[in-house]
Every structure is written in C-alpha cells, then in structure tokens.
Amino acid sequence: MNMRIFKNYFSLILVAGLFAGIVSCEKEIIANYEVNEVDVLDGDLIKTRxxxxxxxxxxxxxxxxxKAISVNKLVQTERVIQSFGDKSLIHEIIVSNYMNSGEVELPSDSFMRANPDQFIIDTYKKFYVRLPSEMEISFFRNYIEANPNVTTELVYTAFAASDEYQFY
Amino acid sequence: MNINSIESTKMERKEFLIKTALGAAGAITAPYILPTGRLFARTNAEMADHVVYVLFAGGVRQQEAVLKQYLAGSQDVDIEGNIMYNMLEGDPPDRKIVYGTTPVGEPVGSQPIPKLLNTTFQRMGTIFPEVQAVNGGHYGGLNSLITGNRSTSQGLKKRPNYPSIFEYLRRHRGFKATECWFIGNTIMNSVPLLNSSNHPDYGTQYGANFVAPGVTFGSDGYNTLANAKVYHPQEELEPIYRMKAFLDNTFRVRNGEIDGIRNTEDEKIEIKEFVRDIFNKGGVPQPPVSDNGDMRNLAYAAQVMKWFKPKLTVVNLSSVDGCHSNFSGYLRSLHRADHGMAWLWNYIQTQIPEMAGKTILIATPECGRNERPNPIQDENDWFAYDHSGDYNTSRIWTTMVGPNVPANLMVGDPDNRVGRATDNVLTIAEIFGVKSDVQNAGLVDPGSASLFDRI
Incomplete structure (x- = not known):
C-alpha cells in the first residue's frame, strides 16, 4: 500500500518537474526602460522674480x-549695491571691477570669432540659463562679425548688466 | 559812420528788439514736452536755480536749538546760550562748555568750533521757529519732509507710499536723474528707499540718484569699485550699451519691476567718471572739524554738487540722535551740524560758481525730542532724551536762505506755531515753478502750504 502511494507521488512530482522545466526554458525577455532626452534649458523661460x-x-x-564668493566679499558688495540708487549702473561698475581683476575666466576672442554661434549659445546658457532664439543668435552673430572691437569681455559685461540677468 | 549805416543800425536794433520780444514771449508761452509726454506751458517763474534741502535730522529739541537754552532747558542747570551760532543769532554759553573739540589735556569738548559765517542764516534769510512735525519717528518724519504727506500708514523697509519731491520735479519740471540727488548718511533705516516712492503715477522712473557716501566711498566701496575698468566711450562702452539695449529689448520688464532708478547712458558715463574721480582724489575737502559721519556726508554732498550742479540736492544728517543715550554727545553733534551747514553754504558760494548766489538752502529736523528725559546719564551726569511722541517731539523749526527769501525774518514763535514739516515739498515746488502741479496731484498733506505763502 505504501509502495503504491509512493509511486503515485513520484509520478506526480516527475510530471510537475517536466512541466516546470519546459516552462523555465522559455527565453527571458529583458525589458529596458528609458526616457526621451529632454533639454532642461527652456527657451521660453519666464523670469518674474x-x-x-x-x-x-x-x-x-x-x-x-x-568659484564661490567669500562671505565677507558678498556682504561688502551687497552693502555697496544698497548704497547706490541706480542698481543697473552700480552693477556695471562692479562687473568692470571684476573684469579688471585679471582672474575672470573668459573664452578667448579667437574662439568667439571662429565659433560665434557656439559662443552665443554658451553665453546665453551661462548667464540666462536658457537657449537663445534664432533671432538672438542672428543679432549677436552679425554684431560680432561687423564689429572687430567687440571682445568676449564686452559681451559678458553686457549680459551681466542686462535686465534679464537680474531676474530668475 | 554815414546816414545809411546809422539807419541800417537802427533797423537792425529795431529788428533785434522785436525778435527779442517775440522770442521772450515765445519762451514764456511756448509749451514744452515733459517726460509724461504731456504738453505744458510754464506758468510760474523759478525763484532759484538750485535748492539744497538738508534734513537736519536725528531729532532736535527746540530747547537746545532755536530756544538757545543750552543746559537750562534740559538738565536743570541755569546756563543758557546758542551753540548754533552760524545759523542763529545769539551768544554762546559762557560756562560748562562740552560741545566743542578737545584740545590736548583739556576737558572733552571744551573748545568751541570757531564761527564760519560772518552773517548768520537767521540774518540772511527766514526762520520759522515753531513748526509742527507730523511724525515723532525718524522714518515717518523723513517721509513727511520728502513727500509732503502725513502718510500715517507708511511701513518700514518700504518706499514711501506717496511721491517724493524728486518725483514731482522730474515729472512736472522735467529734471534729469542727475539733476536730483539724495545724499544718505546710511544704508540702514530705510534711508536708501527715500529717493523715490512706489506710487503708481510716479515711482522709480522719476526718482533721484541716491548715494550713501560713507559706504560707496568708504572701505567697502573702495574694495568693490575702485579698481573698475575705464572703458573707452566709443570703442568699448558703446558696444556694451548696444548689446545691452538689444538684450533689454528682448526681455521686456514691466515698469516698477526693477528696483532703483535709471540714468541715461550719458548720465551713467558721467556718474562713473565722478565715482572714479572721487577714488582717484583719495579724499575730498571737508569742514574744518569733520569728526563725525554728518560732516563727512556734507563733504561728499558738496562734491556731488560741484560735479553735477543738481537742481535739487537733499542731504540727510542724523548724528544728533545719539541723544538717546548721551546728552553731551548730542550737544557736540548739534554744534557740528551747525558748523557743517555753514561750511556747505560757504563752499557753494565760493567753490561752485554755477550755484553761487542761485541756491536756496532749506533745513528742517524731521522731529523734535521729548520734554522729559529718560534715566540714562552721560559722563557729565546729564540725562538723555528720546523722541516718543509728546508735544515737544512735534516741535521743530525750518530755516531758509538764498535768493528771493526775505532776509532777517522770523515767522511765528512758541506761542504762535506757523508751518508744518510737510510744507517743504510745496515750498520747493514753488521755487521751481510747479507748485500748482504738485497741489493738483492731490497727494500732499491738505493742510500744508508753501512757506512763501505762510510769510
């Protein structure tokens, strides 16, 4: 009796094992989930603050x-800005003071003239955290090409003193 | 000379006279376009080309100022005398002198500062010795002097609710930004916000240039601004401003969103040259005694006047506010404020020919101080005074001197109060011929009047 029960169980286990083997031999499907690349620089960024x-x-x-500004220098500069009524003007003077320090990291003028579009895109990203429109690229490309006196320093100064740079 | 040439000369003279008369009539009646775009015919002649308006501020007690009571009105010490002897007639105290300078080995303040003016402001001009302050606090008081409005709801760290005299003059008289300056003695206490209101009809587009020389030209300013690059106006600045103009045009800012006033590109160049000039000089002429911030502020104000010849220059003083804890120091500051005013007047008359003889100077404290002292005693055991709103706090005075100001005139007395702190705005408006425009705007204290109307 015991021997018959054992045979039945054995058969059942054998069938289940065969079934599991067949099923487990199915080729595994590897799912690869990705996201589409999105440019986080919004060309239509609305800055209100x-x-x-x-x-x-x-x-x-x-x-x-x-590099980050030191706390002392930050407080000092903040006080100077508060001591002047025309903020745009005092910003210009501060920028020109920085430019005269010899430590500002500027792209070379030759790079700007060789790759005006790239320089303009980089500058918009750096100062405005957005991409320039075709119209903006066109203006700067034409202006740089038409004015040999324009340097990267002058372009940076204009951006740093502009209205948009005062907003986020 | 033959007859023909005589006749020809007569004709030329006649033509000249006719043309001159027509030209003059045209100048009087011809409308001109103001910044608002509105056509205006100038109706009132100017009384002076320039106004210097000193906020003789910090809170000044009548007793030590126009009443000339020295210690008798405050410390129960029977010594009277005038410690503002450049502005007011009267002999100085003869005992317990603490308000002057300190010679080596002598008691503190025992050497009075020598008188600078041969003729006092009182003799040269008009004094209103009993004027009503409309606010017992600094900011409210300064606001009333600048806006001509009582504005009881004015908050701290906010631009004034009502237009300032700068805005009235720039909008209705068409003055440029560099023709209106506010020389602040500090960047604290909302002082930098007094150069313009946030009123929707006026605002920062009509505000004055503000500078706090103690910071701008002090060590902070030196470290931040003195090394500024000098750009070539045509080859470098012009491209910068051309590119900036493009950038600004593509980013439209609504009016009022950018805090602070704006100068034109030409004005910016002028201001940059001024800043550079101050740093290059390494120092500016100062009053003979310049041992406090007020004196240094007046010294820089004089430089602003010399460079820009502003139509309106407002200068803020505040050292006398040390009276909260040091009465002797208060006396010293008051004595120096008088000294500084005299120096400034002399400087205008002798060092700025474009303003000499054409400038009216007005001075008023923004509030008085209490009648009763607080418990704090100084090195002389004298009690200090606050300004917490009693009747004495509302007692102030105004002095005016310059062309078209009646000489040697006193209007009012302690029993006959004449004038309000808010009067000065209409007074300055009248000096520049726009009093009716300011009145018609309906934003000044209805009880205020030009001081010329109160005479």
Missing amino acids: NKSDKQYTSILYTTLYK
Missing part, C-alpha cells in the same frame, strides 16, 4: 570666477 542683491552678487561672481 527679481534677484536680491545677495543673489545677484553671488551668481555673478560664480559665473565669472567659477
């Missing part, structure tokens, strides 16, 4: 020097 004096100074310094 005015940077505080502290934000403007800190961001400007990092943009030009590629």
Whole structure:
C-alpha cells in the first residue's frame, strides 16, 4: 500500500518537474526602460522674480570666477549695491571691477570669432540659463562679425548688466 | 559812420528788439514736452536755480536749538546760550562748555568750533521757529519732509507710499536723474528707499540718484569699485550699451519691476567718471572739524554738487540722535551740524560758481525730542532724551536762505506755531515753478502750504 502511494507521488512530482522545466526554458525577455532626452534649458523661460542683491552678487561672481564668493566679499558688495540708487549702473561698475581683476575666466576672442554661434549659445546658457532664439543668435552673430572691437569681455559685461540677468 | 549805416543800425536794433520780444514771449508761452509726454506751458517763474534741502535730522529739541537754552532747558542747570551760532543769532554759553573739540589735556569738548559765517542764516534769510512735525519717528518724519504727506500708514523697509519731491520735479519740471540727488548718511533705516516712492503715477522712473557716501566711498566701496575698468566711450562702452539695449529689448520688464532708478547712458558715463574721480582724489575737502559721519556726508554732498550742479540736492544728517543715550554727545553733534551747514553754504558760494548766489538752502529736523528725559546719564551726569511722541517731539523749526527769501525774518514763535514739516515739498515746488502741479496731484498733506505763502 505504501509502495503504491509512493509511486503515485513520484509520478506526480516527475510530471510537475517536466512541466516546470519546459516552462523555465522559455527565453527571458529583458525589458529596458528609458526616457526621451529632454533639454532642461527652456527657451521660453519666464523670469518674474527679481534677484536680491545677495543673489545677484553671488551668481555673478560664480559665473565669472567659477568659484564661490567669500562671505565677507558678498556682504561688502551687497552693502555697496544698497548704497547706490541706480542698481543697473552700480552693477556695471562692479562687473568692470571684476573684469579688471585679471582672474575672470573668459573664452578667448579667437574662439568667439571662429565659433560665434557656439559662443552665443554658451553665453546665453551661462548667464540666462536658457537657449537663445534664432533671432538672438542672428543679432549677436552679425554684431560680432561687423564689429572687430567687440571682445568676449564686452559681451559678458553686457549680459551681466542686462535686465534679464537680474531676474530668475 | 554815414546816414545809411546809422539807419541800417537802427533797423537792425529795431529788428533785434522785436525778435527779442517775440522770442521772450515765445519762451514764456511756448509749451514744452515733459517726460509724461504731456504738453505744458510754464506758468510760474523759478525763484532759484538750485535748492539744497538738508534734513537736519536725528531729532532736535527746540530747547537746545532755536530756544538757545543750552543746559537750562534740559538738565536743570541755569546756563543758557546758542551753540548754533552760524545759523542763529545769539551768544554762546559762557560756562560748562562740552560741545566743542578737545584740545590736548583739556576737558572733552571744551573748545568751541570757531564761527564760519560772518552773517548768520537767521540774518540772511527766514526762520520759522515753531513748526509742527507730523511724525515723532525718524522714518515717518523723513517721509513727511520728502513727500509732503502725513502718510500715517507708511511701513518700514518700504518706499514711501506717496511721491517724493524728486518725483514731482522730474515729472512736472522735467529734471534729469542727475539733476536730483539724495545724499544718505546710511544704508540702514530705510534711508536708501527715500529717493523715490512706489506710487503708481510716479515711482522709480522719476526718482533721484541716491548715494550713501560713507559706504560707496568708504572701505567697502573702495574694495568693490575702485579698481573698475575705464572703458573707452566709443570703442568699448558703446558696444556694451548696444548689446545691452538689444538684450533689454528682448526681455521686456514691466515698469516698477526693477528696483532703483535709471540714468541715461550719458548720465551713467558721467556718474562713473565722478565715482572714479572721487577714488582717484583719495579724499575730498571737508569742514574744518569733520569728526563725525554728518560732516563727512556734507563733504561728499558738496562734491556731488560741484560735479553735477543738481537742481535739487537733499542731504540727510542724523548724528544728533545719539541723544538717546548721551546728552553731551548730542550737544557736540548739534554744534557740528551747525558748523557743517555753514561750511556747505560757504563752499557753494565760493567753490561752485554755477550755484553761487542761485541756491536756496532749506533745513528742517524731521522731529523734535521729548520734554522729559529718560534715566540714562552721560559722563557729565546729564540725562538723555528720546523722541516718543509728546508735544515737544512735534516741535521743530525750518530755516531758509538764498535768493528771493526775505532776509532777517522770523515767522511765528512758541506761542504762535506757523508751518508744518510737510510744507517743504510745496515750498520747493514753488521755487521751481510747479507748485500748482504738485497741489493738483492731490497727494500732499491738505493742510500744508508753501512757506512763501505762510510769510
């Protein structure tokens, strides 16, 4: 009796094993989930908030020097901005002061003239965190080509003193 | 000379006279376009080309100022005398002198500062010795002096709710930004916000240039601005401004979104040259005694005037506010404020020919101080005074001096209060011929009047 029960169980296990083997031999499908590449620089970025004096100074310094500003220098610059009525004007003077330090990291003028479109795109990304429109690229390309006196320093100064750079 | 040439000369003279008369009539009646785009016919003649308006601020007690009571009105010490002897008539105190400078080995403040003016402001001009302040606090008081409005709901760290005198003049009289300056003694206490209101009909587009020389030209300013590159106007600045103009045009900013006033490109170049000039000089002429911030502020104000010849220059002083804790220091500051005012007046008359004889100077404290002292005593055991809103706090004075200001005139007395702190805005508006425009705007204290109308 016991021997018959054992045979039945054995058969059942054998059938189940064969079935599992057949099923487990199916070729595995590897699912590969990805996301589409999206440019995070929004060409139509709407900036509505005015940077505080502290934000403007800190961001400007990092943009030009590629390092963070010291707390002392930040406070000092913030006080100077507050001591002047025309913010745009005082920003210009501060930028020209930085430019005169000899430590600002600027692209070379030869790079700008050899690759004006790339230089313009890079500059818009650096200062405005957005891509330029075709019209903007066209203006700067034509302006740079038509004016041999224009340097990367002058372009950077114009961007740093512009209205859009005061907003985020 | 023959007859023909005489007749020809007569004809030329006649033509000249006719043309001159027509030209003059045209100048009087011809409308001109103001910044608002509106056509205006100028109706009132100007009384002076320039106004210097000193906010003789910090809170000044009548007792130590126009009442000339020295210690008798405050410390129960029977010594009277005038410690503002450049502005006011009257002999100085003869004992317990603490308000001057300190010669080596002598008691503190025992050497009075020598008088700078041969003729006092009181004798040269008009004094309103009993004027009503409309606010007992600094910011409210300064606001009333700048806006001509009582504005009881004015908050701190906010631009004034009502237009400032700068905005009235720039909008209705067409002055440029560099023709209106506010020289602040600090960047604290909302002072940098007083160069313009946030009123929708006026605002920063009509504001004055502001500078706080102690910061701009102090160590902070030196470290931040003094090394600024000098760009060539045509070869470098012009491209910068051309590119900036393009960038600004593609990013339209709604009016009022960018804080602060704006100068034209030419004005910016002028201001940059001024800033550079100050740093290059390494120092500016100062009053003979310049041992506090007020004196240095007046010194830089004089440089602004010398460079720009502004139509309106407003200068803020505040050292006397040390009276909260040091009465002797307050006396020293008051004495120096008088000294500084005299120096500034002399500087205008002798060093700025474009403004000499053509400038009206007006000075008013923004508030008085309490009648009763607080418990704080100084090195002389004298009690200090706050300004917390009693009747004495509302007692201030105004002095005016310059062309078309009646000489040696006193209007009012302690029993006959004449004038309000808010009067100065209409007074300045009248000096520049736009009083009716300011009145018609309906934004000044209805109880205020030009001081010329109160005489």
